[in-house]
Amino acid sequence: xxxxxxxxxxxxxxxxxxxxxxxxxxxxxxxxxxxxxxxxxxxxxxxxxxxxxxxxxxxxxxxxxxxxxxxxxxxxxxxxxxxxxxxxxxxxxxxxxxxxxxxxxxxxxxxxxxxxxxxxxxxxxxxxxxxxxxxxxxxxxxxxxxxxxxxxxxxxxxxxxxxxxxxxxxxxxxxxxxxxxxxxxxxxxxxxxxxxxxxxxxxxxxxxxxxxxxxxxxxxxxxxxxxxxxxxxxxxxxxxxxxxxxxxxxxxxxxxxxxxxxxxxxxxxxxxxxxxxxxxxxxxxxxxxxxxxxxxxxxxxxxxxxxxxxxxxxxxxxxxxxxxxxxxxxxxxxxxxxxxxxxxxxxxxxxxxxxxxxxxxxxxxxxxxxxxxxxxxxxxxxxxxxxx
Ligand SMILES: Cc1cc2nc3c(=O)[nH]c(=O)nc-3n(C[C@H](O)[C@H](O)[C@H](O)COP(=O)(O)OP(=O)(O)OC[C@H]3O[C@@H](n4cnc5c(N)ncnc54)[C@H](O)[C@@H]3O)c2cc1C
Numbered sequence: 001x002x003x004x005x006x007x008x009x010x011x012x013x014x015x016x017x018x019x020x021x022x023x024x025x026x027x028x029x030x031x032x033x034x035x036x037x038x039x040x041x042x043x044x045x046x047x048x049x050x051x052x053x054x055x056x057x058x059x060x061x062x063x064x065x066x067x068x069x070x071x072x073x074x075x076x077x078x079x080x081x082x083x084x085x086x087x088x089x090x091x092x093x094x095x096x097x098x099x100x101x102x103x104x105x106x107x108x109x110x111x112x113x114x115x116x117x118x119x120x121x122x123x124x125x126x127x128x129x130x131x132x133x134x135x136x137x138x139x140x141x142x143x144x145x146x147x148x149x150x151x152x153x154x155x156x157x158x159x160x161x162x163x164x165x166x167x168x169x170x171x172x173x174x175x176x177x178x179x180x181x182x183x184x185x186x187x188x189x190x191x192x193x194x195x196x197x198x199x200x201x202x203x204x205x206x207x208x209x210x211x212x213x214x215x216x217x218x219x220x221x222x223x224x225x226x227x228x229x230x231x232x233x234x235x236x237x238x239x240x241x242x243x244x245x246x247x248x249x250x251x252x253x254x255x256x257x258x259x260x261x262x263x264x265x266x267x268x269x270x271x272x273x274x275x276x277x278x279x280x281x282x283x284x285x286x287x288x289x290x291x292x293x294x295x296x297x298x299x300x301x302x303x304x305x306x307x308x309x310x311x312x313x314x315x316x317x318x319x320x321x322x323x324x325x326x327x328x329x330x331x332x333x334x335x336x337x338x339x340x341x342x343x344x345x346x347x348x349x350x351x352x353x354x355x356x357x358x359x360x361x362x363x364x365x366x367x368x369x370x371x372x373x374x375x376x377x378x379x380x381x382x383x384x385x386x387x388x
Contacts, residue, residue: 002113014062062129070101072109072153077124077181082174083154088290089246092160092205093172094137096145097180100151109185114138117191117216118209118344118388121155121184126169132167133186134159135208138215142290142297158291160205189344189386191216196339198236199327200384201319201355201375203347204247209388210238211294213344218302232339233305237327238295239319241311251289251295251310255326319355321374328380343375346388356387 069076079100086094098122099106113119122131139145145154161172191198198217199373200210214236221234241388242248288296299306307327311317328343345356352359357372370376371385 004150011208011241014111024178034228034273040290056356061123062131069323070099070180071103071105072121072184073101075182077183078106080155080180080182082176082178082180084176085172085174086290088158089244089249091244092247095157095159095171097155097157097182098149100179102152104153107151110136110153110155111185113185114212114216115220117186117189118187118189118212121182121186121310122211123167123171124181124183125170126181127170128166131183132184132324134225135188135205135212137208137294138211138219140211140215140294141301142293160207188388189213189250191342192340193220194340195342196232197331197341198234199324199341199343200236200238201324201343201345201347202238202240203351204242206345206347206351206388207238207240207291207295209344210240211291211298214238214298218298218305222302235305235307235331237307239309239311239323239327241313241319241347243313245290245312247311247326248289248292249311251308253309254307255309255323271274321377324355325378326375328378328383341343341383343380343383343385344388345375345385353386356385376381 028326069078072078080097083096083098084094085096088094118135120133120135122133124131134157137143137158139150143156145156148263159168159171162168171180188209195217198213200213202210217234217236240248240251243333295306295308299308309327311319326342329343341357345352349358353373355373356375357369360367362370368387375385
C-alpha cells in the first residue's frame with residue numbers, strides 16, 4: 001500500500017512532509033542539526049529534504065470535493081464513524097473511530113505509516129469546509145480495542161477541545177455514530193532505521209506523537225531483533241509537560257524531579273471555562289488518565305526502554321535545561337557508532353519556540369528554522385533536533 005504514502009502535495013492543501021531520515025529512500029531526509037553540532041554530526045544531518053509546502057496557520061480550507069473513498073488515502077476523504085469519546089480531562093477526550101466500510105486495507109495503510117515514524121491525518125469540518133490535523137494513537141496493552149477492531153482499521157485520537165477552536169469544538173459536539181471524514185496518512189517525521197535513542201519533549205497533546213515515536217522505534221526494533229539484529233536496545237525518554245494536574249492524572253515520573261521555576265509557556269492555552277469536557281461523575285483525584293495508562297503500557301511492554309517524566313505548570317514544575325541535559329546523557333548501551341539520536345519537540349507553538357526556536361515560513365513553506373531556545377543553549381553534539 002505504498003501508494004498511499006507517496007510524499008507529495010495532495011488535494012487543495014500543500015503539505016509539508018517532515019522527514020527525519022530514511023535508509024531506504026533515495027532522498028536522505030534527516031532532522032535538522034542542533035546549530036552547535038560537530039562537523040561530523042552536521043554531515044550526518046545534512047540530508048534534510050523539504051518536499052512540499054505546508055498550509056498557513058492552524059489548518060487548511062478544503063476546496064476539493066472528491067468522492068469519499070473506503071480506504072484511507074491522501075487524495076480523497078474517507079468516512080469513519082465516531083464509536084466513542086471518553087473524557088481524559090475536562091479539556092480533552094480520547095476518540096475512537098471506525099472506518100464506515102471496515103477492511104484490512106486500512107490496517108495495511110496504517111502499518112506502513114507506523115513503520116516510517118510519526119504521522120497524522122486530516123479531519124474535515126464539513127460545514128466550514130476546513131481541515132485540521134490529528135495524530136492517531138498506537139495500540140498498546142492499555143488499548144480497549146479488540147484484535148478484530150484493530151484489523152478492521154479502528155483509530156484512536158487524543159484531542160484537546162480548544163475553547164475557540166472550530167474543528168476541535170465540532171468534534172467534541174458530534175453525536176456518537178456520526179461520520180467523520182479524514183484523509184492521510186501524512187508523514188510528519190521519518191525516524192531513521194539506525195535511530196537508537198529519542199528524547200521527546202512534549203507539551204499537552206504533543207504526547208500523541210511521542211507515543212507514536214515510542215511505538216514506532218520499539219516495535220520496529222522488536223522485529224529487527226527477532227530477525228537476528230544484535231544492535232543495542234533502543235530507548236525513548238519522554239518529558240511531558242501539562243498545564244493542569246488533571247491532564248496527566250496518576251502519572252509518576254521515572255526521574256526524581258528537579259523543580260524549575262520560570263513563567264509558563266502554556267499561557268497560550270487561554271481560558272478553560274468555555275470548553276470544558278464533562279467528566280463522568282465517578283472521576284476523582286485518584287483516577288489515572290487514559291493517556292498515562294497508555295504510557296504505562298508502553299513502559300511495561302518494553303521494560304527498561306521507556307522513561308517518562310511529568311511536569312506540571314500548575315505545580316511550578318517546568319521542563320528546564322537541566323532536565324533535557326540529563327535526558328541526553330550518554331547511555332553505554334546506545335553509545336554505538338552509527339546510531340542516530342533524536343530530540344523531537346511537539347506541542348503548542350509557544351512551547352516549540354521556547355524549547356527549540358520557532359518554525360519559520362518562507363516562500364509559502366513551513367520550515368524547521370534554526371535550532372534556538374533551551375536546546376540550542378545546551379550546545380548538544382550528535383543529536384538531531386526536529387520540531388513537529
Ligand atoms: C501534524 C499535527 C498533528 C496534530 N495532532 C493533534 C492531536 O493529536 N490532538 C490535538 O488535540 N491537536 C492536534 N493538532 C492540532 C490540531 O490540528 C488543531 O490545530 C487544533 O485542534 C485546533 O484546531 P481548531 O480548529 O479547533 O482551532 P482553530 O479554529 O484553528 O483555532 C485555534 C486557536 O486560534 C485562535 N484563532 C483562530 N483564528 C484566529 C484569528 N483570526 N485571530 C486570533 N486568534 C484566532 C482560536 O481562538 C483558537 O484559540 C495537530 C496539529 C498538527 C499540525
